Amino acid sequence: MSRLPTFRKGGIHPHDYKELSCSAPVEELPCPDELIVPLSQHLGAPAKPLKAKGDPVVMGEKIGEASSFISADIHAPASGTVKEIRSITLANSVVCDAIVITVDKEAEPVSFEKQDYDSLSREEMLAIVKDMGVVGTGGATFPTNVKLMVPKGKHVQHLVINGVECEPYLTSDHRLMLERSREVIEGILIAQRITEADTVIIGVENNKPDAIDVLKQTVKEMHVDVTVMALEVKYPQGDEKQLLKATINREIPSGKLPLDVGAVVLNVGTAFAIYEAVAKRKPLIDRIVTVSGEAMNEKKNVRTPIGTTIGTLIDFAGGFSSIPEKLVSGGPMMGFAFYDHATPVIKGTSGLLALSSRKKAPQTACIRCGKCIAVCPMGLQPTKLYRYIDNRRYEEAMQTDLMDCKECGCCAYTCPAQLPLVHAMKLGKRLGRK
Numbered sequence: 001m002s003r004l005p006t007f008r009k010g011g012i013h014p015h016d017y018k019e020l021s022c023s024a025p026v027e028e029l030p031c032p033d034e035l036i037v038p039l040s041q042h043l044g045a046p047a048k049p050l051k052a053k054g055d056p057v058v059m060g061e062k063i064g065e066a067s068s069f070i071s072a073d074i075h076a077p078a079s080g081t082v083k084e085i086r087s088i089t090l091a092n093s094v095v096c097d098a099i100v101i102t103v104d105k106e107a108e109p110v111s112f113e114k115q116d117y118d119s120l121s122r123e124e125m126l127a128i129v130k131d132m133g134v135v136g137t138g139g140a141t142f143p144t145n146v147k148l149m150v151p152k153g154k155h156v157q158h159l160v161i162n163g164v165e166c167e168p169y170l171t172s173d174h175r176l177m178l179e180r181s182r183e184v185i186e187g188i189l190i191a192q193r194i195t196e197a198d199t200v201i202i203g204v205e206n207n208k209p210d211a212i213d214v215l216k217q218t219v220k221e222m223h224v225d226v227t228v229m230a231l232e233v234k235y236p237q238g239d240e241k242q243l244l245k246a247t248i249n250r251e252i253p254s255g256k257l258p259l260d261v262g263a264v265v266l267n268v269g270t271a272f273a274i275y276e277a278v279a280k281r282k283p284l285i286d287r288i289v290t291v292s293g294e295a296m297n298e299k300k301n302v303r304t305p306i307g308t309t310i311g312t313l314i315d316f317a318g319g320f321s322s323i324p325e326k327l328v329s330g331g332p333m334m335g336f337a338f339y340d341h342a343t344p345v346i347k348g349t350s351g352l353l354a355l356s357s358r359k360k361a362p363q364t365a366c367i368r369c370g371k372c373i374a375v376c377p378m379g380l381q382p383t384k385l386y387r388y389i390d391n392r393r394y395e396e397a398m399q400t401d402l403m404d405c406k407e408c409g410c411c412a413y414t415c416p417a418q419l420p421l422v423h424a425m426k427l428g429k430r431l432g433r434k
Helices: 122-131 144-148 172-179 181-195 209-222 240-248 268-280 310-316 371-375 382-390 394-399 410-414 421-432
Strands: 026-028 034-038 062-065 080-089 095-103 158-162 199-205 227-231 263-267 286-292 300-305 326-329 336-338 351-355
Touching: 026 172, 034 080, 122 144, 122 181, 122 268, 144 181, 144 263, 144 268, 158 181, 158 240, 158 268, 172 181, 172 209, 172 268, 172 286, 181 199, 181 209, 181 263, 181 268, 199 209, 199 240, 209 227, 227 240, 240 263, 263 268, 268 286, 286 310, 300 310, 310 351, 371 382, 371 410, 382 394, 382 421, 394 421, 410 421
Parallel strands: 026 300, 158 199, 158 263, 199 227, 286 351
Antiparallel strands: 034 095, 080 095, 286 300, 326 336, 326 351
16 A cells, blocks of 8 residues: 655654544634734734724724735724724734724624625736735735735646644644535635646645545535645644645745745635635634643634634633643644733634643753754754754854744654754744844
8 A cells, every 4th residue: 555645854743632623513602792803913014003992893894904015904803893902912922003892792794695706807806815814824824815926937837725734733624624615625716716726736634534535525516626635644744845745746945935836835724715705705804713722621613703812712612621731822833822811813823722731851951862853844953053042153053044944843842852942943043133
């Protein structure tokens, strides 16, 4: 029996803990009384507020406008009144302004009905994606209209869709593929029309056989030319460089983008957001969040309005079953630990994890075992980079390809010395760029 496709260099196989929530159908969270909507929910410059204290807002209305080429519009997740605009700190430690909305529970509900979009041009669909504030929902939050904007002289051979969801605990994409497969495929086809890609491949790890079967059946029923590819289970296959190696056997050179090898990569959640934007003119104002972890009382997948506080999600999941060691926004490998229950859900919030305490070995000096080098999917030498950064030799770290580090956490996961390798890489990048 032949092995399933995967990337070759490095990678790890952590226990995925997906059994905690993978069978939990998506539940709708009732809109809370107050929403805290950050103006920086995307990579790039924060949006410029279009509302002031006391202004009324309507669900789906633009309340923040993109302020640069790499930026994204922000929309009201519910109707109500602007209570204030205040500075907040997000889970990733970014400090930004947020529009606080007091929700009007008596307001007329806004419905987003499907519209005919077949007659729209590529440019018109791309403009709608921008106007609806769509960004990457896998965590990177790169503005999707920019990613779909193919420069002159470039040709997209492959549109590759990331259905991998390789981070432990997270199952929101899994449930989306199971429950909304037709809309996901339709969003993918819209992206194909915009990019004029020759082929479409959806990569899904083989620990989601039900999602693979559902997608294949949906593709068959829709009579569309889309390949659903089962991949070996291996972290960090969800990264676009590893995903492209696994699906189309192409490597992105250092400092280059997928477009440089004829590809565009989108997350399945982003494809669904594209569908809702173009087919229903619905902005990205809610998303599915996996609420999981050993210390969470009820493990769920919850469709959550953007701006909902983490505390509201915790209450919706029945609170904690035990005192968590840490709260994590996103996955345990690349997510962000935080503490404030008033932190809001943003467009890139894929998960809320309440992790229980685990026995840890004490930190020791590097024993030069080479495990970090063996598992690095980028072929770097984490131990050497750590030594440079620990000794404040940031320029030498930058010259040793520090910027190629994806901060995936494979090195720290395998390190028997318990060195804070990922923390060091992030610090080295920040100080090395000064």
